[in-house]
Amino acid sequence: MSALRAEATGYNHQETLMRLTTHRKEILDYLTHSREALSASALHSALPHINLVTIYRALDYLVAESAVKKVHLAGDEAFFEVQHEPHHHAVCTECGKVIHFTTNDAELAKEFSLPGFIISDLEVSISGRCRSHAKK
Ligand SMILES: [Zn+2]
Numbered sequence: 001m002s003a004l005r006a007e008a009t010g011y012n013h014q015e016t017l018m019r020l021t022t023h024r025k026e027i028l029d030y031l032t033h034s035r036e037a038l039s040a041s042a043l044h045s046a047l048p049h050i051n052l053v054t055i056y057r058a059l060d061y062l063v064a065e066s067a068v069k070k071v072h073l074a075g076d077e078a079f080f081e082v083q084h085e086p087h088h089h090a091v092c093t094e095c096g097k098v099i100h101f102t103t104n105d106a107e108l109a110k111e112f113s114l115p116g117f118i119i120s121d122l123e124v125s126i127s128g129r130c131r132s133h134a135k136k
């Protein structure tokens with residue numbers, strides 16, 4: 001009877017915790033190896049057995065834990081990646097190709113210096129056209 005009830009409500013705290021942890025690990029592994037910035041929906045396409053809500057929750061958790069960085073590229077959709085070192089992005093508006101690049105962040109922060117404002121994080125996102133789409 002109790003097993004039936006658990007089945008009916010679909011709630012088993014221990015099992016939920018374990019499942020979430022496994023999914024988080026799976027998402028983190030996927031992002032680590034893809035070396036790309038991926039949206040939640042792209043992750044869902046790659047890992048279709050994990051539902052989208054679970055992916056969003058796992059990403060929130062991983063971002064809060066600083067395991068994953070949320071990056072803001074062109075458009076409204078947020079992208080997520082594992083940054084092996086801090087870097088910036090250039091996005092092709094034609095094909096969506098993302099180029100990951102580093103700059104001298106200290107110099108850049110100096111360039112952007114705002115009176116009475118201390119920069120704690122600097123994220124540059126550039127839009128343009130990649131080599132294959134540079135021609136008119
Ligand atoms: Zn392009």
Ligand SMILES: [Zn+2]
Pocket residue numbers: 036037081087088089100
């Ligand atoms: Zn990147």
